[in-house]
Amino acid sequence: MSESADTEREIEALLFAAAGPLSLEELARRLPEGVDVAAALAALQGRYAGRGVELACVAGRWRFQTAQDLAWLMTEEREEPRRLSKAAQETLAIIAYHQPVTRAEIEAVRGVQASRGTLDVLLELGLVRMRGRRRTPGRPVTYGTTDAFLEHYGLPSLADLPGVAEMKAAGLLSLDLPPDFAVPDPSLLAADEDPLEDGDAPEFHTDFIGEQEPGR
Incomplete structure (x- = not known):
């Protein structure tokens, strides 16, 4: 068996046994030095293409997942996910496209005040995070x-x-975005942001006391 085939088998075993997705760097640390991890992943992805289980890269990490067109087979065996309210969905969309964004800016885009619990839910679910301070x-x-x-x-x-x-x-978006708008890298602080300090623990409910969101 060739070295590339061995590497593919090793990656296949690592991803199958992993508790969550693995990055290219995490895979490389577990494999013999000098192997071409990227090439092996590409070959493995091609080999699984069109099968019931596919190799996918999500958020820069690799995992095996059920093919999208077969998701209906799992409906009776999967737990019902927690559904986001319309307010939470709109807030999440605004954060995704406008980040870094403040609560006041979210309210300005939506045209209503943020409810006490909307950002709490998104933070608790780990879908958004506090980035810094404007x-x-x-x-x-x-x-x-x-x-x-x-x-x-x-x-x-x-x-x-x-x-x-x-x-x-x-x-879900304001209408004043420039034509060349691109979503910034959320791992980088913007020019007008300062990093959070140790005292900025996410006691997020205190930011929302006394606010109301009509119709929510």
């Missing part, structure tokens, strides 16, 4: 998406989000 009066916290957001929606990266025009048509 260098403006009051130093409001900014929010961005997480890798768990990408994994939940099966997105390799933020660049694979639905088109901005489509989201605008759904009313």
Whole structure:
């Protein structure tokens, strides 16, 4: 058996046994030095293409998953996921496309005040995180998406989000985005952000006391 075939088998075994998706770097640390992990992943992905189980890259990490067209077979065996409210879905979309974004900016886009629990839910589910503090009066916290957001929606990266025009048509985005708009890398602080400090623990419910969101 060739060295490349051995590497594919080793990667297959690692991904099958792993508790979660693995990055290329994590795989390389477990494999013999010098092997071409990227080439082996590409070959393995091609070998599984069209089968009941496929090799997919989500949020920069690799995992085996059920083929999308066979998801209906699992409906009776899967737990019903926690559904997001319409307010939470809209808030999540705004954060994804506008990040880094503050609570006040989210409210400005939606046209209503954020309810006490909307951001709490998204933070508790790990779909968004506090990124930093805006260098403006009051130093409001900014929010961005997480890798768990990408994994939940099966997105390799933020660049694979639905088109901005489509989201605008759904009313989930402001209409003043520039033509060359691109979602920024959520791992990087923006020029007008400061990093969070140790005292910025996510006691997020205190930011929402006394607010109401009509009709939610």
